[in-house]
Amino acid sequence: MKTKSPPLFLQRRFWPMWVALSFGTFSDNVLRQALLIGVPYGVIPAPNFGRPDNAMPFIGALLPLAIMLFSPLSGQLADKYETSMMFRRTKFVEILLMITAAAAFMSGAGALAIAMLFAMGAQSAFFSPVRTSAMPKYLAIDELVRGNGLCNAGLYSFILIGYMVGGSLIVREDGRLLVGVVLVSASTIGWLASLKALRAAANDPDLRIDFNWFAQIGRMTGFVRSSRGVAPPLFGVAVFFLLSTAVTVITPLYARDSLNADAFVATALNGLFAIGAGVGAIFAAGLAKGRSGLGYSAASVFGAGVFALLIAALTPSIAAAEGEKLSTIALFTTAPGLLLVVLFIATSALMGVYIAPLQAAVQRRAPAQVRARIMAAGVFTNAIFAIPGSLSTLAITNTGADPALAFYGVAAAMLAISALMLHRRRTLPAGLHDEMLGEPAGR
Numbered sequence: 001m002k003t004k005s006p007p008l009f010l011q012r013r014f015w016p017m018w019v020a021l022s023f024g025t026f027s028d029n030v031l032r033q034a035l036l037i038g039v040p041y042g043v044i045p046a047p048n049f050g051r052p053d054n055a056m057p058f059i060g061a062l063l064p065l066a067i068m069l070f071s072p073l074s075g076q077l078a079d080k081y082e083t084s085m086m087f088r089r090t091k092f093v094e095i096l097l098m099i100t101a102a103a104a105f106m107s108g109a110g111a112l113a114i115a116m117l118f119a120m121g122a123q124s125a126f127f128s129p130v131r132t133s134a135m136p137k138y139l140a141i142d143e144l145v146r147g148n149g150l151c152n153a154g155l156y157s158f159i160l161i162g163y164m165v166g167g168s169l170i171v172r173e174d175g176r177l178l179v180g181v182v183l184v185s186a187s188t189i190g191w192l193a194s195l196k197a198l199r200a201a202a203n204d205p206d207l208r209i210d211f212n213w214f215a216q217i218g219r220m221t222g223f224v225r226s227s228r229g230v231a232p233p234l235f236g237v238a239v240f241f242l243l244s245t246a247v248t249v250i251t252p253l254y255a256r257d258s259l260n261a262d263a264f265v266a267t268a269l270n271g272l273f274a275i276g277a278g279v280g281a282i283f284a285a286g287l288a289k290g291r292s293g294l295g296y297s298a299a300s301v302f303g304a305g306v307f308a309l310l311i312a313a314l315t316p317s318i319a320a321a322e323g324e325k326l327s328t329i330a331l332f333t334t335a336p337g338l339l340l341v342v343l344f345i346a347t348s349a350l351m352g353v354y355i356a357p358l359q360a361a362v363q364r365r366a367p368a369q370v371r372a373r374i375m376a377a378g379v380f381t382n383a384i385f386a387i388p389g390s391l392s393t394l395a396i397t398n399t400g401a402d403p404a405l406a407f408y409g410v411a412a413a414m415l416a417i418s419a420l421m422l423h424r425r426r427t428l429p430a431g432l433h434d435e436m437l438g439e440p441a442g443r
Contacts, residue, residue, distance in 0.1 A: 008139075008147065012198060013138040014138060015193070016197040017135075017197060018151060018154055019193035021151055021155065022157070023186045023193070024123075024124065025154070025155050027098060027186045028120050029158070029166060030162045031113075032063070032117060033167045034179045035059050035113060035114060036059060037166070038171075039110065043170055059117065062114070062121055063383075064121070065121065065383075066120075067124065068383045068384065069213070070125035071376040074379075075129045075374075075375065075376025076376075077209070079207055079370065079372040080202055080205060082200065083133075084198060084200060087194040088197070090130060091193075092191055093123055094127075094187045094190060097120055097187075098183040098187040100119075101120075101183055102179070102180025102181070105176040105179050128375070128379045129375040129376040130372065132372075134200055136366075138198065144363055145284060145285070149281045149284035149352075149356040150281070152277070152355065153282045156274050156277040157278045160275065160278070203370070204369045219373070220376060220377035224374055227370075230365050233357075233358040233359070234358075234362050234377070236354075236417065236421075237378060238382050238385040239417060241382040241383075243389065244273075244277070245386045245389030246393065247407075249390050249393045250403050250406045251270050252270075253397070254266075254315075254406070255326075258402055258404040259326050260321070260326055261319075262328075269344055272348070273344055273348045276348030277348040277351060279352065280348065280349035280351060281353075282352075284357070292361060292364075293357030293360065294358070294361060294425075297357045297421065298421035298425065299418075300353035302414070303350045304346075304414050305410075305412070305415035307346045308407050308410045308411035311343045312411065314336075315407075362378060363375070392406075
């Protein structure tokens with residue numbers, strides 16, 4: 001009698017990678033949120049800035065900047081060296097960085113703590129292509145959508161937990177010590193998990209490392225262009241980062257100016273966005289058995305666009321009257337408030353469904369020998385798209401327009417993406433290239 005295999009989540013070919021990703025994400029967001037709260041409230045000094053508030057845009061740009069700078073090198077290393085060794089080394093470096101960050105927090109060295117956020121962005125740039133290019137080695141073809149859904153669920157959940165832990169601990173009397181302990185503990189858990197990662201052969205062990213940043217950007221672009229079917233889902237993922245960044249940045253202004261809500265409502269809405277994305281990622285993990293799941297992507301981004309339209313259109317009827325404030329109690333206990341909660345969760349959940357099949361498509365279609373460099377190109381592109389996603393809010397802040405209008409723009413973008421995906425489905429000779437998955441080619 002054949003023994004039934006345990007669920008994918010519990011198998012050694014998956015869980016070490018998931019734990020390493022989730023706790024690394026948690027560490028990043030504890031550190032980032034501790035700085036974003038600690039600097040303006042005077043808990044962490046920022047001596048190199050005239051006013052503490054001037055440090056905030058700089059802090060927000062550090063992670064994508066580090067990713068953009070180091071992705072061209074990280075993709076090469078991930079292709080050249082054996083996967084489990086790269087997991088262990090990148091996670092061990094994370095421990096060293098978090099020990100340094102903890103020392104900076106406890107000693108009040110604000111500049112060093114901010115520098116460690118940049119260093120963690122660099123570490124993430126090296127870890128990400130190792131992890132994403134390893135998934136086709138560890139998982140069968142028809143497991144990639146499920147694997148990406150589970151990884152995304154961990155990612156969004158630990159972003160939210162890190163956001164809450166970092167922001168709440170740093171304002172305590174012993175907050176700097178507690179943040180330091182959490183950072184070191186979380187990074188250690190991630191490293192211990194990486195020790196259990198299975199060996200997986202290097203993609204291109206004979207690759208010669210090139211440190212010319214511009215040349216490598218050109219090569220990565222060439223790999224994406226020459227690999228059949230890779231560019232559309234890669235840019236589809238990047239658009240997700242553009243839209244999600246725009247929504248998370250505009251939400252505090254939307255809560256304050258469009259809803260007449262207090263600051264706690266803004267935090268709650270961003271939390272709902274993360275929760276919804278996690279729910280959608282879990283749902284995506286159960287879809288697409290034997291299929292690419294790209295049809296679900298097109299349908300889900302269409303649904304997300306409809307819900308975003310409803311958020312914008314219904315905001316005036318949900319907002320508190322002039323001179324009053326919408327509280328978190330009203331948000332979760334009144335019919336209009338609960339409607340907004342449902343719309344936020346539904347929009348982000350559908351976007352969580354949208355992204356997982358696209359990530360799987362890139363991994364599945366990328367040629368094995370250059371897979372990690374294509375994954376690094378994706379990380380680079382995500383960082384580039386996140387920047388205009390954040391800056392797009394200037395169209396609201398510099399004009400005095402109602403922030404709710406931003407949701408009309410987000411909805412239009414989502415509906416356009418859905419229309420493009422459906423058009424490709426009808427016009428490409430092979431449909432969406434690989435709608436029905438063949439037999440797994442091996443692990």
